[in-house]
Amino acid sequence: MKPSLADLPVGQHAAIESIDCDRSLSRRLMEMGLLPGTRVRVVRVAPLGDPIELRLRNYSLSVRRAEAARIAVSPEAAE
Amino acid sequence: MRDSETPPQVLIAGNPNCGKSTLFNALSGGSAHVGNYPGVTVDRTSARLRLGERDVELVDVPGMYSLTASSPEEQLAVNALTEGDTRAVVCVVDATTLERGLYLALQLIESGVSVVIALNMMDSAERLGLRIDTERLSQLFGSPVVPVVATKRRGLDTLLAALDEALAPDSGTKKANVTYPPELEADVAELVPVIAQWRSGTAPSQLRAVALWCLLSLGEDSLRGVPDDVRNAVHRIREAATAQGRNLDLEIISSRYVWLDGALGEVCTTRDPRPSWSERIDRVLTHPVVGLVVFASVMFAIFEALFAGAEPLISAIERLTGFMQAQAAAILPPGVLQDLVVEGIIAGVGNVIVFAPQILMLFLFIGFLEDSGYLARVAFVIDRVMKGVGLHGKAFVPLLSGFACAVPAVMATRTIERRRDRLVTMLALPLMSCSARLPIYILVVGTVFAGQSLGWFSAGAVALFSMYTLSVLVTLAAAALIRRTVLPGPAPTFVLEMPPYRWPSAQILWINAWRRLRIFLVDAGTIILAMTILLWALLSFPKSAEVAEHYTAERERVQQMALSDVEKADALRSLDSQEAADQLANSLGGRFGHAIEPALRPIGFDWQIGVGIIGAFAAREVFISTLGVVFGIGEADEENTPLREALRDARHADGTPVMTPLSGVSLMIFFLLACQCMSTIAVVRRESGSWKWPVFLFSYMTVLAYMASLAVYQGGQLLGFG
Structure with a gap:
C-alpha cells in the first residue's frame, strides 16, 4: 500500500503519485495543480483534526482527510 | 439610436482571491450595475467604460480556477466567452501564485479570445523577492502582460492602453500553444x-x-x-x-x-515565497486552543453586532416609520386612503428598510472576513462539525447569523460556492430562533409561567433555553434531512484555498455591502411592500357598517354622560379599541381565523390566536400588536400587562382557559418552527431565483410547526399536563 496524503506527518515533503477521487473532484484537484510529480507538504491539521492544509505550487489548499486518503504520495527522504 | 447599441464586452476573469473585484472596482469607479445571468442566480456585475474612441461593457465574471464546467453556474463564464459579444478578457493573475493563475490564462488564450494578463499584487511579489520577467512571459503567452497593484491603482493606465490595443483586429502574434500527446x-x-x-x-x-x-x-x-x-x-x-x-x-x-x-x-526566479507573517498569523489563528478561542470570539462579535449593535438603528428606523405614519395620518382625512398610506404603504416601506442595518453590518463583517482571508480559516476550523450534517464549513456564518435574523443570513449564503450546498443552508437556517421570536417567547412566558419555577430555575428561563437549544437541533436535523431527500447529491467536498492574510480595503467593503443592500431593497423590498399591503387589506376589509354605526352611537352616549374630561377620554379610547377589535373580527383575516379554529383547537389555540398568527406573517413580532387589537386593548408590546391579563382571562367556548402552560409551550414551539415571516420568503425568492423554494420552505416549516405543536399539546394532555 502506497502512503496517502492523509498519512503524511506535518512538515513532511512528498510527491503526488496518483489521485483516486471521483471524477469531478479529481479533475478539480488536478486543475488546482495537484498532478503526479507535484511536490506537496502538509502544513497543519485543523484544530478539530480535520481538514488538513497543504502547501503546493506557492499556495495553500485545504482538503478533508477522507479526500486526502485517496491521494497516493511518495514521501521524500528526510532532509 | 447610437446610445442603445450594446458596446463590445470585456470580461474580467481570474481565480478567487486574486484581487479581481478590486481591479474591477478600480477601473469602473464603483459605478457598477448588478443584474443576473440568465437562468442562474449569480449576480452579473458590469460597468460601462470609456476606452480610447469607444465604449466597452466591463463584466466582472465570478472567480474561477478553470473554464471546465459541470454545472450551469460554472458554465456561465464559458457562455459569456462564446455567446456574448465578448471581444477581450482581462485575466487577473495573483503574481504570488503564478502557476494556478496562469493555468486559467492559458485556457482563455486557447479558446481564441484576446487576452490581456494583469499581474496583480506585484508589490507583494516584489517584497517576497519574486522576480518575474514580464516581457518574456508576454512573448511565451503571445498576450500582453501588465503588472498592476489594483489596491493602489498602480498600472491601470498601461492596462487600459493594452486593452484598447487588444480590442483592435488581431495583430497575428503567435499565441501560447500547448503540446498535447x-x-x-x-x-x-x-x-x-x-x-x-x-x-x-x-x-x-x-x-x-x-x-x-x-x-x-x-x-x-x-x-x-x-x-x-x-x-x-x-x-x-x-x-x-x-x-x-x-x-x-x-x-x-x-x-x-x-x-x-x-x-x-x-x-521566474525564486519559488515558494509565502509571506512568513501570514504563516505566523496562521500558527495562532488555527492553533488547537488559541485558534478556537479566536474563532469563538470573532463569531460572538458578529452575533453581538447583529443582535444588540443593530438595535439602536432598528429602533430609530421604527421611530421614523412611526413618525411618518403620524404625519400622514395628520395630513390625510380619515378613511380608507389614510389607512392604506399609513398601515399599508408606510408600514411596508418601514418593513423593508428595517432590515438595512443588519444587512449592512453582516456584509461589512463577511466582506472583512472574506477579503482578509479569515473566512477560509473559519471554514477550516469548523468544517469538521458542519460536515456531520452534510453542510459546508462556509455554512457556519450564515447559520449563526440566523440567530439574529434570517433575512441577512439567507443573503450571506452566497459565500458558499455550490448551488446545492447554498440551497440546503438557505432552507434550514430560517429554523434558527431569530430575534423576532424572542418577544413572543417573553409574552408567553410572562403570561403562563409568571413566578413559577422548576427546581432551582425559573420556569420561564428553562422554557427560553429549551427553545434556543431545540432550534439548533432542529436546524441541523433539517439540513441533514433536506440533503438526503429534497436535494440529494454528494456531500459537499471541501477543497478550499487558504489565501494569505491581507488587510481589506474599507472602500471595497463598503461598495460591496452597499451593493448587497441595494439588491435587497429593490428585489426583496418590492415583494415585502406588496405583501404588507395585501395583509393590511386582509385584516381591514370588509368594513362592517353595522359595527361602525354601533360605536358611533356608543360614542355619542358617552359624550352625553356626566363624566370628567379624563374619564370621557378613557371611555372613548376604550371604545376605539373595541371597535378595532370588532372590525378585525369581521375582516377577511378575522373570518379566516374563525374558519381555521377547528384546526387550531387540537394544538391548543383559539380563533383569536389564529388571527394573531395571520397578522404575524408580516413579521413574527406583529403577533403581539395584532393580539392587542384582537383583545381590544389597542397598542401593546410583550411586556404589556393588560395583554397578559386578557390572554390569561381568555376562555374557550366550554369555559376552559385558552392559555395554559401547555398551550403556551405549544404556541412557542409553533412560532419557533413556522415560517411566519414574509421577508424570509421574499429574500429566499431573490436568492434562490424561483418561487419553488420559498413555497417549499413555507410548506415544510408550517407542517413541521403544526405537527410539533400537535404532538406537544396532545401528548401533554395525555400525560396530564394542561
Whole structure:
C-alpha cells in the first residue's frame, strides 16, 4: 500500500503519485495543480483534526482527510 | 439610436482571491450595475467604460480556477466567452501564485479570445523577492502582460492602453500553444467535425479548444445546451480511452501544467515565497486552543453586532416609520386612503428598510472576513462539525447569523460556492430562533409561567433555553434531512484555498455591502411592500357598517354622560379599541381565523390566536400588536400587562382557559418552527431565483410547526399536563 496524503506527518515533503477521487473532484484537484510529480507538504491539521492544509505550487489548499486518503504520495527522504 | 447599441464586452476573469473585484472596482469607479445571468442566480456585475474612441461593457465574471464546467453556474463564464459579444478578457493573475493563475490564462488564450494578463499584487511579489520577467512571459503567452497593484491603482493606465490595443483586429502574434500527446490530438481530431456542426462558423483553432473543453467537462454534468451528438461522441471517445488505460482528464490537464512549468522556469526566479507573517498569523489563528478561542470570539462579535449593535438603528428606523405614519395620518382625512398610506404603504416601506442595518453590518463583517482571508480559516476550523450534517464549513456564518435574523443570513449564503450546498443552508437556517421570536417567547412566558419555577430555575428561563437549544437541533436535523431527500447529491467536498492574510480595503467593503443592500431593497423590498399591503387589506376589509354605526352611537352616549374630561377620554379610547377589535373580527383575516379554529383547537389555540398568527406573517413580532387589537386593548408590546391579563382571562367556548402552560409551550414551539415571516420568503425568492423554494420552505416549516405543536399539546394532555 502506497502512503496517502492523509498519512503524511506535518512538515513532511512528498510527491503526488496518483489521485483516486471521483471524477469531478479529481479533475478539480488536478486543475488546482495537484498532478503526479507535484511536490506537496502538509502544513497543519485543523484544530478539530480535520481538514488538513497543504502547501503546493506557492499556495495553500485545504482538503478533508477522507479526500486526502485517496491521494497516493511518495514521501521524500528526510532532509 | 447610437446610445442603445450594446458596446463590445470585456470580461474580467481570474481565480478567487486574486484581487479581481478590486481591479474591477478600480477601473469602473464603483459605478457598477448588478443584474443576473440568465437562468442562474449569480449576480452579473458590469460597468460601462470609456476606452480610447469607444465604449466597452466591463463584466466582472465570478472567480474561477478553470473554464471546465459541470454545472450551469460554472458554465456561465464559458457562455459569456462564446455567446456574448465578448471581444477581450482581462485575466487577473495573483503574481504570488503564478502557476494556478496562469493555468486559467492559458485556457482563455486557447479558446481564441484576446487576452490581456494583469499581474496583480506585484508589490507583494516584489517584497517576497519574486522576480518575474514580464516581457518574456508576454512573448511565451503571445498576450500582453501588465503588472498592476489594483489596491493602489498602480498600472491601470498601461492596462487600459493594452486593452484598447487588444480590442483592435488581431495583430497575428503567435499565441501560447500547448503540446498535447498524439493520442489526445487524434481524439480531438475525431471530435472536431461534430463540434463544427454544432458551432458552424467558428474558426478551426477555436473548434479545437471547444473539443478539449467538451472532453474535459462532459459526463456526469448538468450543463445546458450541449447537443446529444456532441455528448455521444465525447462519451464514445472517453470510453475508448478508458479501455486503453488512458485518463483523458489527466492527459489534458497535465499537458497544460507541463507547458506552464516549462514557461515559468524561464520567467521566474525564486519559488515558494509565502509571506512568513501570514504563516505566523496562521500558527495562532488555527492553533488547537488559541485558534478556537479566536474563532469563538470573532463569531460572538458578529452575533453581538447583529443582535444588540443593530438595535439602536432598528429602533430609530421604527421611530421614523412611526413618525411618518403620524404625519400622514395628520395630513390625510380619515378613511380608507389614510389607512392604506399609513398601515399599508408606510408600514411596508418601514418593513423593508428595517432590515438595512443588519444587512449592512453582516456584509461589512463577511466582506472583512472574506477579503482578509479569515473566512477560509473559519471554514477550516469548523468544517469538521458542519460536515456531520452534510453542510459546508462556509455554512457556519450564515447559520449563526440566523440567530439574529434570517433575512441577512439567507443573503450571506452566497459565500458558499455550490448551488446545492447554498440551497440546503438557505432552507434550514430560517429554523434558527431569530430575534423576532424572542418577544413572543417573553409574552408567553410572562403570561403562563409568571413566578413559577422548576427546581432551582425559573420556569420561564428553562422554557427560553429549551427553545434556543431545540432550534439548533432542529436546524441541523433539517439540513441533514433536506440533503438526503429534497436535494440529494454528494456531500459537499471541501477543497478550499487558504489565501494569505491581507488587510481589506474599507472602500471595497463598503461598495460591496452597499451593493448587497441595494439588491435587497429593490428585489426583496418590492415583494415585502406588496405583501404588507395585501395583509393590511386582509385584516381591514370588509368594513362592517353595522359595527361602525354601533360605536358611533356608543360614542355619542358617552359624550352625553356626566363624566370628567379624563374619564370621557378613557371611555372613548376604550371604545376605539373595541371597535378595532370588532372590525378585525369581521375582516377577511378575522373570518379566516374563525374558519381555521377547528384546526387550531387540537394544538391548543383559539380563533383569536389564529388571527394573531395571520397578522404575524408580516413579521413574527406583529403577533403581539395584532393580539392587542384582537383583545381590544389597542397598542401593546410583550411586556404589556393588560395583554397578559386578557390572554390569561381568555376562555374557550366550554369555559376552559385558552392559555395554559401547555398551550403556551405549544404556541412557542409553533412560532419557533413556522415560517411566519414574509421577508424570509421574499429574500429566499431573490436568492434562490424561483418561487419553488420559498413555497417549499413555507410548506415544510408550517407542517413541521403544526405537527410539533400537535404532538406537544396532545401528548401533554395525555400525560396530564394542561
